Amino acid sequence: MINQTLRDMLQSHGLKATFQRLTILEYLMTHETHPTAEMIHDNLPSISLATIYNTLDKLVDVGIVIVIDTLKDDKRHYDYYGEPHYHIINSNTSEIIDADNFDVTQLFEAARQASGLNITGFHIEVYGVGPNQAK
Amino acid sequence: MINQTLRDMLQSHGLKATFQRLTILEYLMTHETHPTAEMIHDNLPSISLATIYNTLDKLVDVGIVIVIDTLKDDKRHYDYYGEPHYHIINSNTSEIIDADNFDVTQLFEAARQASGLNITGFHIEVYGVGPNQAK
């Protein structure tokens, strides 16, 4: 049994705790990178690429994982979403940096006021360049 | 001459003021929708799809236009970026709502502190659902 906590995490969202899901989720939780489906598949070659995509879709649906569209390539990057955080993308290197030093409370309240919707989530990507580097 | 202001806007960013660029830019400025390349092409059929893509890429490069990845479809949506603003996406309808009632100053400062980078831009997408509607 890979990990009872992961098993519970999946089942509490109504997902069966398959070997593939446990493996992919553990991979995302233990790696600082923000891999694409293909990168995950390269590291977990025994799991079919179709299952990598299916699993990521499910994990995103229930909110355990988020998608990052960097605009730096045309691939989706995935990220275990333990605690709310946002992403800073280095336009020179395409590196994706995690950051959590920003309170989204005001943003949620502003969005609720502007739209009248019940806010369920957010994506923030901030782009930057290294000192003395062109955009 | 379509509009001298648009012409200046392009030339000030080092872009030649072609008929196609002026037309596409005007289209984005005068439509509240957040169209895909294909939607723009449907409305401006005399401009080739390749040029639509090329032009949007250039306009995004210089910051006049931004890309919105809604996660609701697998197409990029484009938006004239006159004033800084963010997007609220209705998960039920996939509608994209413009909002500017949020000051990004603190976000920029937080991102600078977290990364050491010079911040050049940002994307914020907030997701929400209508009252009494499931996610």
Next chain:
DNA sequence: CCCTCTTTTAGAATTATTCTAATTTAGTTA
């Protein structure tokens, strides 16, 4: 241990986007 619904899978299909290479054009210069 069954049963049933869900999940996995290989491979094919789709399609948004990119590429190519030939033609046209914007903006500059004389």
Next chain:
DNA sequence: TAACTAAATTAGAATAATTCTAAAAGAGGG
């Protein structure tokens, strides 16, 4: 205005990320 040239446009082909299909396997409940 005419000539020049680097940049832009274009049709169509190519690419490749993602989705689909339908058959086999597995998870979890009873």
